[in-house]
Amino acid sequence: MxxxxxxxxxxxxxxxxxxxxxxxxxxxxxxxxxxxxxxxxxxxxxxxxxxxxxxxxxxxxxxxxxxxxxxxxxxxxxxxxxxxxxxxxxxxxxxxxxxxxxxxxxxxxxxxxxxxxxxxxxxxxxxxxxxxxxxxKQEISYRQRFLVAFGNKIKTIKTAEVAYIFAADRAVFLVDREGCRYVLDETLDHLQEAVDPNGFFRVNRAFLVGIDAIEQMHSYSRSRIKIELNPPCPKECIVSTERTPDFKGWLSR
Structure with a gap:
């Protein structure tokens, strides 16, 4: 076949x-x-x-x-x-x-x-x-908000307020535009499909980046791109070699 x-x-x-x-x-x-x-x-x-x-x-x-x-x-x-x-x-x-x-x-x-x-x-x-x-005639229904734990409380965060999401230490974290960080009980693979691809891009296995969170970009080794995020992230964010062509195409949409 x-x-x-x-x-x-x-x-x-x-x-x-x-x-x-x-x-x-x-x-x-x-x-x-x-x-x-x-x-x-x-x-x-x-x-x-x-x-x-x-x-x-x-x-x-x-x-x-x-x-x-x-x-x-x-x-x-x-x-x-x-x-x-x-x-x-x-x-x-x-x-x-x-x-x-x-x-x-x-x-x-x-x-x-x-x-x-x-x-x-x-x-x-x-x-x-x-x-x-x-x-x-149908429209894809992308995630509009996230439910997160905040101390002993639960709150919702609108997707428009999300700067980026990243994985570290066997956990997945959401970072909002104010720099607040929350733990999510979901995988990056699932989250990648849930958000609008025009606004977010999976730059590598660990980062799902919102376009408005990109502060600066620098050329990096092996044709990769290093991203400075806003708010800053303690984990280095580098677009993988395999994803770099798609990332450039995404930026120019």
């Missing part, structure tokens, strides 16, 4: 590729594309057996692809959409992978696609145009 991955984050695409090789050796990833433009150019002359498609790409929404070309390949979306939207995928026989993607979900999605093809001897994409039209 010749498959393409359309995903603008290199780490996510590489991880998905490794998962595919692990759970389904009969699936071959023949291309990894990172933008609407790349996807349109590729699909004009190629018809893969399967497309694994991220909803948000570096140059816009993946739904823009379908405005420009007619796609007949089955699609499994990778998404952070909330539950009511995910149910629509199920109803229309189009599967999804909720980030962060795991082996079990990926294997089940591929098995479902094989079963659909076997039963109908056709692509399970007959209603994709209607689904895409519906999804364009």
């Amino acid at each position: 010749k498959t393409i991955i359309i995903e603008d984050e290199k780490l996510a695409a590489d991880r998905l590729n490794r998962l595919i090789m692990k759970v389904s050796p009969d699936v071959t990833v023949v291309a990894i594309l990172r933008s609407v433009e790349e996807a349109v150019n590729y699909l004009q002359s190629h018809t893969p057996d399967l497309i694994l498609l991220d909803i948000h790409l570096s140059d816009g929404s993946s739904f823009e692809i379908f405005d420009q070309i007619h796609v007949t390949s089955p699609i499994i979306f990778t998404t952070a959409y909330h539950e009511y939207a995910l149910k629509a995928f199920k109803v229309n026989s189009i599967d999804y992978l909720l980030k962060p993607i795991d082996e079990v979900a990926l294997s089940a999605a591929l098995d479902k696609l094989r079963q659909l093809k076997t039963e109908s001897n056709a692509s399970p994409m007959g209603e994709i145009e209607a689904l895409i039209s519906m999804m364009k």
Whole structure:
């Protein structure tokens, strides 16, 4: 099964590729594309057996692809959409992978696609145009606030007040714009999917940085970027080599 991955984050695409090789050796990833433009150019002359498609790409929404070309390949979306939207995928026989993607979900999605093809001897994409039209009218529901412990009290912090989130000493900390630090009972992987990617960027395994918290940036060794945060952080914040190209693209959106 010749498959393409359309995903603008290199780490996510590489991880998905490794998962595919692990759970389904009969699936071959023949291309990894990172933008609407790349996807349109590729699909004009190629018809893969399967497309694994991220909803948000570096140059816009993946739904823009379908405005420009007619796609007949089955699609499994990778998404952070909330539950009511995910149910629509199920109803229309189009599967999804909720980030962060795991082996079990990926294997089940591929098995479902094989079963659909076997039963109908056709692509399970007959209603994709209607689904895409519906999804364009929906908006992703990003996290609006955080619930944190404050001494022996509990308080909420609006996402707009969050400067950055980082992991240290086996804990995850939220730092607000005033420099106050709170412990969160969530992983950075989960938080990365919960916040608006236009406002926050995962610069490395330990930091999820808000764009307004970036005070200064400096060139660093091995093509990395060192970030000075405001409020300051005791932990050094350096954009990893792998994430630097995506980080630069994010800054220039």
